[in-house]
Every structure is written in C-alpha cells, then in structure tokens.
Amino acid sequence: MLVIRWTVAICxxxxxxxxxxxxxASLREYDNFTNRSLxxxxxxxxxxxxxxxxxxxxxxxxMGLMWMNTKTVEAIGKIRHFVDTQDDMTKYGWEMYxxxxxxxxxxxxxxxxxxxxxxFVKSHDGVNWGFRVRGEALxxxxxxxxxxxxxxxxxxxxxxENYLTxxxxxxxxxxxxxxxxGELGEYEVLISTVKGNSxxxxxxxxxxxxxxxxxxxxxxxxxxxxxxxNEIFQSLLVDSIQQYMAESDEDVELxxxxxAMTIRNIHNFAPSKFHFVQKTFDISESPFEIDFLxxxxxxxxxxxxxDELIKPVLDTIRSKFDSRFEIKDARVxxxxxETLSNLIGGLSYFHGKxxxxxxxxxxxxxxxxxxxxxxEEEGPHDLFTFVPSRASYPRGFYWDEGFHLLQVMEYDFDxxxxxxxxxxxxVEDDSGWIARELILGxxxxxxxxxxxxxxxxxxxxxxxLALAFSEMLNExxxxxxxxxxxxxENLGSFSGNSGETLKKDHELLAAYxxxxxxxxxxxxxxxxxTQRGMTEEYLDLADVDEDSIHVEDAYHWVGRTFxxxxxxxxxxYPRAQPPDMAELHVDALxxxxxxxxxxxxxxxILGRHQDAERFHKIEQNVxxxxxxxxxxxxxxxxxxLSIDDDLDxxxxxxxxxxxTLMPFALxxxxxxxxxxxxxxxxxxxxxxxxxxxxxxxxxxxMDEYYETGEVYWRGPIWVNINYLCIDALRYYFGEESDAxxxxxxxxxxxxxxxxxxxxxxxxxxxxxxxKDGYCYEQYNQNDGKGQRVQHFTGWTALAxxxxxxxxxxx
Ligand SMILES: *[C@@H]1O[C@H](CO)[C@@H](O)[C@H](O)[C@H]1NC(C)=O
Ligand SMILES: *[C@@H]1O[C@H](CO)[C@@H](O)[C@H](O)[C@H]1NC(C)=O
Ligand SMILES: *[C@@H]1O[C@H](CO)[C@@H](O)[C@H](O)[C@H]1NC(C)=O
Numbered sequence: 001m002l003v004i005r006w007t008v009a010i011c012x013x014x015x016x017x018x019x020x021x022x023x024x025a026s027l028r029e030y031d032n033f034t035n036r037s038l039x040x041x042x043x044x045x046x047x048x049x050x051x052x053x054x055x056x057x058x059x060x061x062x063m064g065l066m067w068m069n070t071k072t073v074e075a076i077g078k079i080r081h082f083v084d085t086q087d088d089m090t091k092y093g094w095e096m097y098x099x100x101x102x103x104x105x106x107x108x109x110x111x112x113x114x115x116x117x118x119x120f121v122k123s124h125d126g127v128n129w130g131f132r133v134r135g136e137a138l139x140x141x142x143x144x145x146x147x148x149x150x151x152x153x154x155x156x157x158x159x160x161e162n163y164l165t166x167x168x169x170x171x172x173x174x175x176x177x178x179x180x181x182g183e184l185g186e187y188e189v190l191i192s193t194v195k196g197n198s199x200x201x202x203x204x205x206x207x208x209x210x211x212x213x214x215x216x217x218x219x220x221x222x223x224x225x226x227x228x229x230n231e232i233f234q235s236l237l238v239d240s241i242q243q244y245m246a247e248s249d250e251d252v253e254l255x256x257x258x259x260a261m262t263i264r265n266i267h268n269f270a271p272s273k274f275h276f277v278q279k280t281f282d283i284s285e286s287p288f289e290i291d292f293l294x295x296x297x298x299x300x301x302x303x304x305x306x307d308e309l310i311k312p313v314l315d316t317i318r319s320k321f322d323s324r325f326e327i328k329d330a331r332v333x334x335x336x337x338e339t340l341s342n343l344i345g346g347l348s349y350f351h352g353k354x355x356x357x358x359x360x361x362x363x364x365x366x367x368x369x370x371x372x373x374x375x376e377e378e379g380p381h382d383l384f385t386f387v388p389s390r391a392s393y394p395r396g397f398y399w400d401e402g403f404h405l406l407q408v409m410e411y412d413f414d415x416x417x418x419x420x421x422x423x424x425x426x427v428e429d430d431s432g433w434i435a436r437e438l439i440l441g442x443x444x445x446x447x448x449x450x451x452x453x454x455x456x457x458x459x460x461x462x463x464x465l466a467l468a469f470s471e472m473l474n475e476x477x478x479x480x481x482x483x484x485x486x487x488x489e490n491l492g493s494f495s496g497n498s499g500e501t502l503k504k505d506h507e508l509l510a511a512y513x514x515x516x517x518x519x520x521x522x523x524x525x526x527x528x529x530t531q532r533g534m535t536e537e538y539l540d541l542a543d544v545d546e547d548s549i550h551v552e553d554a555y556h557w558v559g560r561t562f563x564x565x566x567x568x569x570x571x572x573y574p575r576a577q578p579p580d581m582a583e584l585h586v587d588a589l590x591x592x593x594x595x596x597x598x599x600x601x602x603x604x605i606l607g608r609h610q611d612a613e614r615f616h617k618i619e620q621n622v623x624x625x626x627x628x629x630x631x632x633x634x635x636x637x638x639x640x641l642s643i644d645d646d647l648d649x650x651x652x653x654x655x656x657x658x659x660t661l662m663p664f665a666l667x668x669x670x671x672x673x674x675x676x677x678x679x680x681x682x683x684x685x686x687x688x689x690x691x692x693x694x695x696x697x698x699x700x701x702m703d704e705y706y707e708t709g710e711v712y713w714r715g716p717i718w719v720n721i722n723y724l725c726i727d728a729l730r731y732y733f734g735e736e737s738d739a740x741x742x743x744x745x746x747x748x749x750x751x752x753x754x755x756x757x758x759x760x761x762x763x764x765x766x767x768x769x770x771k772d773g774y775c776y777e778q779y780n781q782n783d784g785k786g787q788r789v790q791h792f793t794g795w796t797a798l799a800x801x802x803x804x805x806x807x808x809x810x
Contacts, residue, residue, distance in 0.1 A: 024511070026507075026508060026511075027508060027511045027512065030501060030502075030508060030512075033501075034414065034418060035054075035055065036125060036126040036127065037100045037126045037497055038054055038099055038100065038126070038384075038415070038418065039053050039054055039055075039056075039126050039127070040053055040054075040122065040126065040129045040294070041054070041099035041120075041122075041129075041347065042120060042345075043099075043347065043348050043349035044062075044064060044348065044443075045083075045345060045346045045347065045348040045387055045390045045394055046082055046083060046348070046387075046390060046394035046443070046444075046447065047064045047065070047081060047082055047083065048065060048080055048081065048082075048083055048092065048105075048107060049064070049065040049105065049118050049120075049131070050062075050063065050064035050065065051063050051064075051129070051131075051294075052349060053183075053184065053349075054349045054384060055349075055382070056181075056183045056184060057351045057380070057382060058156075058157055058159075058182070058183060059155070059156055059157030059159060059162050059181035059182050059183045059184065060156050060157075060181070060183070060184075061153065061154070061155050061156070061164070061179060061181060061184060061187070061294075062153065062154050062156060062226050063151060063152065063153035063154075063292075064081065064151070064152050064153075064226075064227075064229055065081075065118075065133070065149070065150070065151060066079050066080060066081045066149075066150040066151075066152070066229065066230060066233065067079070067080050067109075067112070067114065067116070067135075067147065067148060067149050067150060068080065068112060068148050068150075068261070069112040069113055069114065069144045069146060069147055069148070070146045070147075070148045070199075070211065070257060070258040070261035070262070070280055071143060071144045071145060071146045071257060071258060072144070072257065073252075073257060073260075075148075075257075075261050076234050076237055076238070076261070078111060078112060079150070079230055079233065079234065080109060080112070081229065081230040082230070082447075083390040083391040083394070084391055085391045085392065085790055085791075087109070087111070088110070088111055089107060089108060089109055089110075090108035090109075090110045090773070091106065091107070091108045091773045091774075092105070092106070092107040092108070092109075092791070093105065093106065093338065093341075093342045093345065093791065093793075094338070094341035094342050094344075094345035095337070095338050095341060096314055096317045096318065096321075096337060096338075096341050097120075097317070097341035097342075097344050097345045098316075098317045098320065098341075098344065098412070098497070099344065099347055099415070100122070100126070100412070100415075100497035100499065101122060101313055101316050101317055101320075101497055102119070102120045102121040102122050102129075102309070102310075102313035102314075102317070103119075103120045103313070103317065103341065103345070104117065104118070104119050104120075104310075104314060105117070105118040105120070105345070106118075108138065109138075110138060112144065112147070113137050113138050113139055113142045113144035113145075113147075113283075114135055114136075114137070114138065114147055114283070115135065115136050115137070115138050116133060116134070116135045117132075117133075117134040117135075118131055118132070118133055118134075119131060119132040119134070119306060119310045119313075120313075121303065121306055121309035121310060121313050122309075122313075123299070123301040123302070123303055124301055125299075125300065125301055127296050127299045127301065128293075128294060128295045128296055128299055128301060128302055128303045129293075129294050129303070130291060130292055130293035130294060130303050130306045130309075131291070131292050131306065132194070132289055132290070132291045132292075132306040132307070132310070133149055133289070133290050133291075133292075134287060134288070134289045135147050135149070135196075135281065135283065135287060135288050135289075136283055136286075136287035136288075137283040137284065140283075140284060140285070145201075145282060145283050145284035146199045146201075146202075146211065146258045146280055146281070146282060146283070147280065147281045147283045147288070148211070148258075148261065148262075148278055148279070148280040148281075149278070149279050149280075149281070149290055150233065150263075150276060150277070150278045151191065151275075151276070151277045151278075151292060152226070152229040152233070152274070152275065152276050152277075153177075153189065153274075153275050153277075154221060154223070154226045154273055154274040154275070155179045155180070155181055155273045156181075156223040156226070156273075157181060157182070157223070159181075159182060161180065161182060162179075162180055162181045162182060162273070163178075163179060163180055163273060164177055164178075164179035164180075164189075164273045164274075164275065165177060165178060165179070165218075165271065166216060166218060166271070166275060169213070169214055169216050171214070172193075172198055172212065172213045172214060173192060173193035173198075173214065174190070174191065174192045174193070174214070175190075175191045175192075175214050175216060175277055176188065176189070176190050176191075177189040177190075177191075177275065179273075184296070185296055185297065186296070186297035186298070187294060187295060187296050187297060188293075188294075188295050188297065189292070189293065189294055190291075190292075190293045190295075191214075191277055191279075191290065191291070191292050191293075192290070192291050192293075193279065193288070193289070193290050193291075194289040194290065194291055194307070195286075195287065195288055195289040196281045196282075196283075196286060196287060196288020196289060196290070197281060197282040197285065197286060197288070198211075198212040198213070198279075198280070198281065198282065199211040199212055199258055199280040199281060199282045200212045200282065201255070201258075201282065202255060202256065202257075202258040202259045203253060203255040203256045203259065204256075204259045205244055205252070205256050205259040205260055206244075206259070206264065208262075208264040208265065209240070209259045209260070209262040209263075209264045210259065210262070211258040211259055211261075211262045211280040212280070214277065214278070214279050215262050215263050215264065215276075215277070215278040215279070216275065216276065216277050216278075217236070217263050217264070217265050217269070217275070217276045218269070218271035218272055218273075218274060218275045218276075219265075219269035219270075219271070219272055219274055220269070220270075220272040220273075220274065221272075221274035224441075224442060226274065227442070227443040227446075229276075233263065233276060236263055236276075237260075237261060237263065239266060239267070240260070240263070240264055240266050241260050243266050244260060258280060261280075262278060262280065263276055263278050291305075291306045291307075293306065316497075317341075318337070320411070320412075320497075320498065320499075321336075321337050321340070321411070324410055324411050324804070325410070325411075325800065325803070325804025325805065326804060327803055327804050331766070331770075332766060332803050333803075335766045335769055335770070335799075335803070336799075336800045336803045336804055339769070339775060339793055339796075339797045339799060339800050340407070340411060340797060340800045342775070342791070342793035342797065343386060343404060343407060343408065343793045343794065343797035343800075344386070344408065344411070344412075344415075345390070345793075346386045346387040346388075346389075346390050346394075346793065346794070347384075347385070347386055347419075348384075348385055348386070348387055348394065348395075348396075349382070349383070349384050350382060350383045350385070350395070350396070350438070350440040350441060350444055351380055351381070351382040351383075351440060351441060352379060352380050352381070352440040352441020352442065352443070352444065353377040353378060353379035353380050353381075353440065353441065354377070354378055354379055354381060354435060354438065354439055354440055354455060355375040355376070355377060355378075355439070355445075355453050355454045355455065356375065356376060356378050356435070356454065356455050356456070356457065357372035357373070357374045357375050357376070357454045357455070357456050358374070358376070358456070358457055359374040360372050360373070360374060360456055360458075361458065362458055362558050362559050363581075367560070367561055367562055367578075367579045368561060368562060369561055370559055370561055370566075371451075372454040372455075372456050375453065375454040379440065380440070380441070381426055381438075381440055382422070382440070383396050383422055383423065383426060383438050383440055384418065384419055384422035385401060385419060385422065385423065385438070386400075386401065386404040386405075386408070386419065386794065387794065388400045388777075388789075388792060388794030388795070389777070389789050389791060389792045389793070389794060390791070391789070391790070391791055392447075392789045392792075393447075393789070393794070394444065394447055395437060395438060395439050395440075395444045395447070395448070396423070396437065396438035396439075396440075397436075397437055397438075397794075398423070398434060398435070398436050398437070398438070398461045398462075398463075398464070398465070399436070399461045399462045399464050399569040400464075400720075400794050400795055401419070401423060401464060401465060401468075402462075402463070402464020402465045402466070402467045402468040403464060403468075403720045403723070403794070403795035403798060404419075404794060404795065404797075405419060405420060405465070405468035405472075406467070406468050406471055406723075406798060406801070407795075407797050407798050407800055407801055409468065409471070409472050409475070410800075410801055410804075410805055411499070412498075412499030412500075413472065413475075413499055413500050413502060413503040414499045414500065414501050414502050414503075415499050416468070416472065417472065417502055417512065420465055420468065420469060420472075420516070421512075421515070421516060423465055424465070424516050424519040424520060424523075425519070426438065427519045427520075427522055427523045427526075428457075428522070429518075429519075429522065431457060431522075431526055432521075432522035432523045432524075432525050432526025432527075433457040433523075433526050433530075434523060435455035436455060436459055436460070436461040436566075436567065437452070437455065439453060439455075456559070458530060458558050458559060459558060459559045459566075459567050460527055460530065460531050460557060460558065460567050460588075461567055461569060462568065462569045462587070462591050463523065463527060463591050463594065463595050466520065466523075466524075466591075466594050466595040466597075466598035466599075467594045467598070467666070469516075469520070469598050469601075469602070470594065470597050470598035470601055473513075473598075473601045473602065473605065474601075475503070476502075476503055476506065476509060477601075477605075509605070510605055510606065513602050513605055513606060514606055516602070517602055517603075517606060517608075520598070520599060520602060521599065523595075524595050524596075524599055527555075527591075527592065527595060528552075528553075528555075528592060530558060531555045531556060531557065531558055531588055532552075532554070532555060533554045533555050533556040533582070533583070533584040533585075533588075534581065534582045535549065535551040535552075535553075535554040535584075536551060537582050537643060538554075538582075538584075538629065538641070538643070538650065539551065541643065541648055541649050541650055542647075542648050542649050543649045543650055544629070544650065545628065548624065548628040549624075549625060549628055549629055550621035550624060550625055552618075552621065553589065553592060553618065553621045553622050553625050554584045554589060554625055554629060555584065555585060555588035555589050555592055556583055556584055556585045556588055557585055557588050560575060560579055561579070562577075562578065562579060563709070565585075568585065568587055568588070568659075570587070570658060570659065570698070570713040571710075571712055571713055572709055572710050572712045572713055572714060573655070573657065573658065573659055573698065573699065573713040573714065574655040574699070574703070574704075574705040574714070575640060575653065575655075576640055576641075576642045576651070576653040580642040580643070582642055582643050583640060583641060583642040583653070584629070584630070584640065584641040584642070585640050585659075586626070586630045586638045586639060586640055586641075586659060586660065586662060586663065587658075587659045587662040589622055589625060589626060589630065590622075590626065590662040590663050590665075590666050590668055591662075591666075592618075592622055593619055593622035593623065593626070593663075593666060593668045594666050594668075596615045596616075596618040596619035596622060597615075597619050599611070599615040599618075600612050600615035600616050600619060603615055622668065623668055623669075623670060626638060626663045626668060626669075627673075627676070629641065629650075630663075631676070632652040632654060634652070635652060635654040635656075636679050637654050637656060637660045637679070637683070638660050638661075638662070638663050639652040639653055639654035639660060640652075640653040640654075640655075640659065641653065655699060655700070655703050655705060656683060656689060656690065656699070656700035656702070656703060657690065657697065657698050657699035657700050657703065657713075658696075658698050658699070658713065658718070658721045660683075661680065661683075661684070661690075661696075661721070661725060664676075664677070664680040664725070664728050665721060665724035665725050665727075665728050666724065666728075667727075667728050667731050667732075669732075671732065671737070671738055674741075674742050674743070674746070677732055677742070677746075678742075678743070678746050681729075681746060681749055681750045681753060682749075683700075684696060684725060684729075684753060684757075685749060685752075685753045688701055688702060689701055689702055691753075691756075691757070692717065692760075692781045692782070693760055693764075693784065694717050694760055694761065694764040694779050694780070694781065694784035695717035695719075695722045695757065695760060695761040695764070695779065696717065696721065696722050696725055696757065697715050697716070697717060697781045698713045698714060698715055698716055698717070698718055698721070698781075699713065699714045699715050701715075712788075715781045716778040716779065716780060716781055716787065716788075717761070717778060717779040717780070717781055717784075718778050718795075719761070719765070719778075719779075719795055719796045719798055719799060720795040720798065722757070722761050723795070723798040723801070723802065725757065726754065726757055726758050726761070726802065726806065727806075729750055729753060729754040729757070729810070730754060730806065730810050732750065733747055733750040733751055733754065733810055734754075734810040735810065751809065751810055754809075754810050755808060755809050755810075758802055758806055758808065759808065761799070761802065762799055762802045762803055764779060764784045765779070765796065765799045766799070767784070768784065768785065768786045772786060772790075774786065774790045774791045774792075775791065775792055775793050775796040775797065775799070776788060776789065776790060776792050776796065777789035777790075777792040777796070
C-alpha cells in the first residue's frame with residue numbers, strides 16, 4: 001500500500017540492468033517451486049470440500065466430499081456437496097487456510113445435526129496431501145444420530161494407462177485405492193477411520209448395505225460429469241430403495257433407513273475409474289474422525305498420519321499471518337484471520353470451455369436490452385482465481401479480482417502475482433479482449449442463469465488487475481529496497497512457503513513481469529480502442545476549449561441499457577437519461593488512467609524508457625481530460641457527459657457518489673490540486689450526501705435516484721470503493737504525503753474523516769460478522785446490516801487490510 005510518486009518510479013530505471021542480465025534458470029526454478037507448492041489444494045471452492053490439482057488438465061485426479069444424516073427418508077434431499085445458501089448452514093468456512101500449507105474449515109450443519117471440522121494438510125514439498133473430517137452431533141439427544149460421510153473420486157483421462165482401482169474392502173475401517181496418471185504418476189489413496197463408533201443400530205436390509213461397514217461402489221462416470229456426483233449418488237440410492245420395496249411387501253421401517261441410505265451396486269456395474277466410498281458413524285455418544293490420504297508413490301515425504309501435521313500446519317499459517325498483519329485486539333485478529341482465510345479459501349482452478357457471442361454488436365437500438373443470442377463454445381481455457389462468494393458466485397469476475405489481489409498481495413505476494421498471471425493469460429493475443437466473467441466448463445456454468453452465461457468481446461469491465469499490479473509494484477519499489485545484490489546466495493532457495501520471493505528478489509520480479517508485459521499492453525490497447533468515446537463532437541461546443549482536450553482519451557462503457565451499465569461494474573448506478581451514443585463516462589476514463597499508470601510502472605521496471613514515457617503522457621492526458629472535460633464548475637464535481645443539442649454545450653450528468661469520486665479514489669487528482677481535493681473531502685464528509693455511520697454511500701442521499709429501483713448501487717455501502725477512498729485519503733494526507741502544504745483546516749478535516757471512515761466501516765463489518773457469522777456483499781446505508789449475498793468474502797475481505805495495514809490515525 002506504500003505509495004510512490006513518479007519521481008521515485010524513475011529510480012526504477014535502475015532495475016533495467018537487472019532485467020537484462022536475468023538468468024532464466026532462477027525463474028525456471030521459481031516456477032518449478034511454485035508449481036509444486038500450488039499443485040494440490042481444495043481448488044473446487046464451489047464444493048464444501050473438493051480437491052483437484054492445478055495445471056493438470058488432461059488426466060487430473062478429482063475428489064469431493066459429501067455427507068448426510070441417514071436417519072430419515074428425507075436424507076436424500078439433504079446430501080451436502082456444493083456450497084449452497086439454501087442448506088441453511090449455521091456457519092461454514094475456513095478458520096485458517098493457505099493453499100501452500102493447509103487449513104481448517106468448520107461447518108455447522110444444523111439441519112443434519114452435524115458439527116464438522118475439516119483439517120487439510122500437505123507435505124512440505126507440496127506433493128502429498130490429506131485431510132481429516134472430524135464430526136460430532138450438534139445435539140447429542142437428537143434422533144438424527146447417523147452421520148454418513150461420502151467421498152467420490154475419479155482418475156480422469158482417456159489414456160489406457162491411467163487407472164484408479166480399489167483393493168477388496170477387507171476392513172470396516174479402511175480402504176486403499178491405487179491410481180496412475182501420466183501427469184501425476186503413481187499414487188495411493190488411503191481412507192481410514194481413526195476414531196468413532198460405526199453405526200450398528202440399524203436393521204440391515206441386505207449384506208452389501210450394512211452401515212456399520214465401509215460401503216464402496218465403482219462405476220463409469222464420464223470425465224465431464226464427475227461434478228454431478230450428488231445426483232448420481234441420489235439416483236443410485238433411489239434405485240436401491242425401489243428394489244427393496246419391490247422385493248418386500250412391507251414399507252422400510254425406521255430402523256432400516258440407515259441401511260436403505262447406504263449405497264450398493266444393484267446394477268452390477270463393473271469397476272472403473274470413478275468411486276464412491278461411504279462410511280456411517282453413530283454420533284449419539286462420541287465424535288468420529290476419518291482420514292483421507294493421497295501419497296505419490298516413491299515420494300520423499302509421504303504423509304503417514306494427518307494427525308501429526310495438523311498442529312504444525314495451523315501454527316505455520318498463524319505465524320505467517322502474524323508476520324504480515326499486526327493486530328493486537330484478539331477479536332479483530334480472529335475476524336481478520338478467518339476472513340482472509342475465506343477469501344483465500346475461494347481460490348479455484350477452472351479448466352473448460354466458455355460461451356462467447358462474437359456476432360452481436362452494439363448500437364443505439366440495443367439500449368433497451370442486451371441479448372447475446374449467438375453463443376459458441378470456445379476453449380478450453382484454464383484459470384486460477386479467487387471467487388467473490390463460494391455459494392453464489394463461484395467463478396472468475398474480472399472486476400472483483402483486482403480487489404481480491406489487493407488483499408492477498410499483503411499475505412502472499414507471490415500467490416497474488418500467480419493469479420494475476422493466470423488471468424492475463426486469458427487476454428487474447430490478437431484482440432486484447434478478456435471476458436468480464438470467466439465461466440469455464442459445465443460445472444462453473446451450472447451456477448449461472450442462462451442470460452448471463454455468454455460473453456461478448458465488445459464489453460469491458462473496470463480493469464482492476466492493472467490497479468492491483470500497480471499497487472504491487474508500488475509496494476516493492478516504494479519499500480526503498482532498490483539496492484540488491486546480484487550474487488544473492490538466497491536466490492533460488494525458496495525456503496518455505498512464505499510467498500515473498502518476488503517481493504524480495506527484484507531481479508526475479510523483473511523477469512516475471514517481462515512475461516506479463518505483452519498481455520497487459522494488448523489489453524490496454526483493446527480497452528482504449530473499443531471503449532473510446534466520440535470526443536470530436538465535443539470540440540466544437542461553445543463551452544469547450546479545444547486546445548485543452550486530448551481527443552484520444554475519452555471513454556464510455558459499451559453495452560449500457562436504459563437502466564443498467566453492467567460493464568461499469570456499478571450496474572444500476574444512474575447515468576445519462578436517455579442513453580446517448582455520445583456520452584462519456586468519468587469512471588471509464590479514470591480506469592484508463594490507472595491502466596496507463598500501471599503500464600508506465602512495468603515499462604520502467606523493464607527498462608523500456610520510451611514506452612514508459614508514452615504511458616506517462618497518456619496518464620497525464622487522462623488527468624487533463626478529467627479536469628478540462630469532466631469537471632463541472634457548477635456542480636463542483638467530476639461528472640459523466642453528454643451533449644446538450646439545444647444549447648450546443650456539454651451536458652453534465654452529475655450523480656454524486658462512487659462514479660464522481662473515482663478520480664479521487666484512484667489517486668488521479670494531482671497532489672497540487674488542493675481545490676479539487678478539498679471538494680472531494682467535503683463531499684465525502686457530508687452526512688447529508690455520502691457519509692453514513694457505516695461507510696460511504698454508493699449514491700448521495702441528495703440524489704434524485706437515491707434508494708430507488710433495485711437499490712443496488714444507489715445507496716448501499718460497498719467495501720471495495722470505500723477501501724479505495726480510505727486509501728486515497730491516506731495517499732493525499734498520510735505520513736508520506738505532502739499534506740503540510742495544504743490549508744491546515746483541510747488537513748484536519750481529512751484526517752478526521754479518514755479515522756472515522758476506517759473505523760466505522762471496519763467496526764460495522766466486524767459487528768455483523770460476530771452476530772451473523774458472515775461477511776456480506778454490501779451493507780445497509782441506514783442500519784449497517786449485511787445484505788444481498790451472504791458469506792461474500794471477495795472484496796469485502798479488504799477489511800483485513802483495514803484492520804492490519806491501515807493505521808487508526810494518519
Ligand atoms: C509449471 O507449470 C506450467 C503450467 O503447466 C508449465 O507450463 C511450466 O512448464 C511448469 N514449470 C516448471 C518449471 O515446471
Ligand atoms: C523441479 O524440482 C524438483 C525438485 O527439486 C526436481 O526433481 C525436478 O527435476 C524439477 N523440475 C524441473 C522441470 O525443473
Ligand atoms: C464443534 O466441534 C468442535 C471440535 O470438537 C468444538 O470445538 C466446537 O465447540 C463444536 N461447536 C459446536 C457449535 O458445537
């Protein structure tokens with residue numbers, strides 16, 4: 001979060017020498033380490049727990065966990081698998097999590113009377129992993145006393161060589177499987193009960209369906225249907241129950257239900273590479289523990305017991321967290337570590353095809369509605385990304401992602417860059433376009449309403465990745481570590497999983513950045529050419545000084561409708577009415593400012609002086625246009641624009657709120673421009689406009705559209721933009737600023753605002769979390785309550801930085 005000025009950035013030119021002599025061997029070594037460290041994790045974040053490897057696409061091993069309480073006939077409908085708010089969990093989520101190390105997830109499933117704790121562990125070298133499920137009754141006296149744990153797993157891939165087979169079930173408590181894949185090599189999976197009572201109270205319907213034993217069924221399931229495991233399991237149970245009923249005249253008795261809910265192979269499926277394993281416990285008296293271990297054959301650090309790794313894993317995460325965030329208050333610290341863990345717990349790996357409509361173009365006729373009716377499958381592509389919410393939005397969102405990275409970079413810098421790199425990998429080489437939502441494969445698509453599945457290469461979204469990248473480079477370059485030792489002996493010894501290699505090794509960072517440059521540039525060019533507005537029309541207007549305008553740099557969001565501007569990210573935020581082809585959007589322009597700044601920084605790091613100068617110039621043009629084109633003296637605000645044909649002047653479309661704050665929030669107002677900075681501070685501090693007791697409202701209370709329509713971005717408090725405003729206040733008025741040159745009263749007011757805003761926003765998020773157990777998509781502007789999507793630990797998790805990186809006072 002350290003902020004540097006352009007003057008400091010110039011020092012960056014020093015780095016070019018290092019970029020030039022970069023030894024690719026160390027970068028390869030870094031990649032090799034990263035690949036192993038991040039190979040295995042619960043990357044199927046849409047599942048309560050589901051593991052798959054990263055970058056293993058042809059022949060991955062996939063697994064998922066399901067469970068139910070088998071005591072009632074309704075159990076079939078209450079099998080847990082995908083995270084779903086309808087499951088009515090009292091709580092679920094990671095208390096601690098790090099994909100390089102392991103973690104602990106807690107799930108309180110009141111409907112199924114189950115308190116589950118899942119401990120995920122990995123070997124040091126990242127090659128082997130395992131997890132323990134510990135479960136107990138939430139209410140020991142409840143009749144719901146039979147907890148069934150179900151694993152499914154598959155070795156995917158068409159090759160004849162790969163396999164996953166189980167040994168004969170010889171024990172009630174253990175099952176061993178062995179597998180092979182060309183990409184993963186030979187491996188062994190061991191499932192074993194460590195503790196707990198097998199369920200022995202049932203009247204057994206058939207010998208294969210004895211719930212006191214491990215039940216196992218293997219069959220053929222196509223690779224792209226593995227994610228339907230829940231439906232497959234359900235239909236197998238239904239078939240089995242129907243057969244019982246056909247064989248007997250009597251109804252299934254209560255005591256037989258746990259047996260009826262145990263899977264058996266009535267269809268005589270031949271074993272194949274897909275497996276179900278079910279184990280049922282009696283939870284009326286004591287907890288159970290069951291372990292799942294995956295070990296690569298012949299590896300140096302096989303895991304023999306989950307147990308002995310749990311403590312070291314949790315200790316390591318805790319100390320990594322503490323080394324990054326200094327939070328004294330125990331309550332705030334608990335909130336912060338859980339919230340960060342849940343953001344990182346959304347880390348997912350997707351591989352699959354996306355739907356793109358390249359036929360539909362946008363013109364005025366489309367202002368009424370946008371329909372993308374010509375979808376075609378493209379890909380497959382892959383993506384390594386965080387998700388805004390595991391339940392409601394388990395996929396990649398371009399504009400959310402930059403905010404995720406702003407948070408994650410403070411915990412694991414290397415991981416944030418790795419995710420950034422994956423996203424940029426999807427920028428098309430020829431066009432420079434990247435989809436606004438990345439919905440790869442059927443599993444991801446299953447959670448998206450049909451009308452939102454298709455992407456279109458004319459539609460943009462705020463380029464927050466550029467913002468995040470710019471902040472990452474600031475952090476490294478602003479830390480003053482411009483001197484480094486080429487003979488650094490540590491180079492290449494990526495000890496541990498601390499995730500700060502690139503932050504500390506600038507030579508490596510330069511080499512790494514080199515690979516991102518072309519993609520960033522392609523995207524920058526795409527944005528500027530496709531979203532460019534009709535500037536020429538403004539030049540002839542009576543109130544525009546032609547010479548003060550840079551015609552190349554004025555923008556609008558393509559694809560808005562009368563009511564919505566989805567590309568801007570601020571869906572229902574009021575814009576010009578009626579929509580006009582010639583309108584210009586102040587937030588679109590501000591985002592180009594950020595992209596230019598980010599391009600400037602990376603070009604500087606890479607020693608591309610001329611490019612850096614060019615981007616610097618574009619950034620300055622953006623700033624000029626913000627002031628000369630979009631600033632309204634009358635409203636004392638940055639505003640959207642359209643043309644007033646009658647008066648032959650600009651028509652300022654001013655709806656005070658997140659859009660008009662954007663030049664300030666993105667630090668695009670020159671520090672010398674005290675007048676405009678003062679105005680921003682005034683508006684932000686005004687309780688009748690933007691300041692509420694819980695943060696900055698998305699739209700001013702005085703605006704005619706305030707709290708109208710859907711009230712999505714027309715009043716409620718959003719953490720991402722609040723965060724940017726707080727960061728901007730710190731930039732303009734904090735320790736490292738030149739605030740002393742401003743009017744004393746302004747500085748005092750701004751510092752007070754910073755303090756109030758940071759504390760109100762943070763305290764409210766923590767209070768709600770304490771009360772409900774969750775973070776939310778947005779907070780109510782009148783009472784502070786969490787609303788819309790529950791357990792939204794995407795950008796709302798930026799509260800962790802507020803708690804651990806932003807001082808209370810500046
Ligand atoms: C790391 O994984 C990527 C993606 O599969 C691959 O392209 C790259 O070659 C790997 N790097 C090393 C050094 O193993
Ligand atoms: C990656 O590192 C491992 C362990 O040091 C080594 O065995 C392997 O050969 C390396 N692979 C590549 C592609 O460099
Ligand atoms: C759930 O189980 C854990 C581990 O045994 C325990 O610490 C926790 O208090 C239990 N939670 C509830 C709500 O029963």
